[in-house]
């Protein structure tokens with residue numbers, strides 16, 4: 001793992017945007033892997049500010065709430081259209097588990113097949129949840145897991161409730177790439193900012209086990225951590 005220590009989140013997001021551009025331009029024939037949430041919003045803003053012109057034709061989202069309308073403001077697919085595809089005027093295809101052609105019984109295995117056909121992902125953006133989740137792979141997830149429907153843990157629903165107008169409507173399930181799916185990317189770009197994420201990161205690095213999903217990715221040949229935390 002390569003670690004870039006930055007002084008604050010904004011500096012980290014700018015560095016991440018640079019690394020993302022370089023890695024995706026190196027293999028423009030391959031798709032990229034996108035993530036959502038606060039951490040990533042600043043990265044997308046930096047890409048827009050730098051007038052990045054994506055050369056890839058496909059992007060795969062890490063996860064999506066199960067059963068959510070693709071036009072809901074809380075849909076991750078919608079968020080990626082809103083913060084990434086739209087502002088960059090990117091016309092490529094955005095794949096999200098459980099959405100569009102993947103909203104079928106065989107959707108999650110079709111999503112895996114899509115990734116196999118078009119992959120490997122050149123660079124996968126990754127954040128981490130306060131409880132250590134990666135995408136929606138909650139603590140205890142199988143390190144060999146693939147794209148599937150999962151139940152969200154209480155803590156995840158609580159921390160994500162801030163994004164919902166009515167916290168009672170936070171979905172209880174999601175479709176998420178598995179840890180083995182994520183591991184297939186050529187480069188993993190992990191962004192961790194803020195003291196509230198410190199415990200999750202430290203636990204994953206110092207006592208990796210089944211309860212720390214990041215442990216499944218730690219031996220990846222090209223894992224790059226950008227953080228403002230002293231670890």
Ligand code: GLP
Pocket residue numbers: 035036037038039040062063126127128129130134135136156160
């Ligand atoms: C969500 C996503 C994760 C993301 C996490 C952290 O639960 N499923 O992929 O890493 O939130 O988000 P934030 O950057 O807003 O802290």
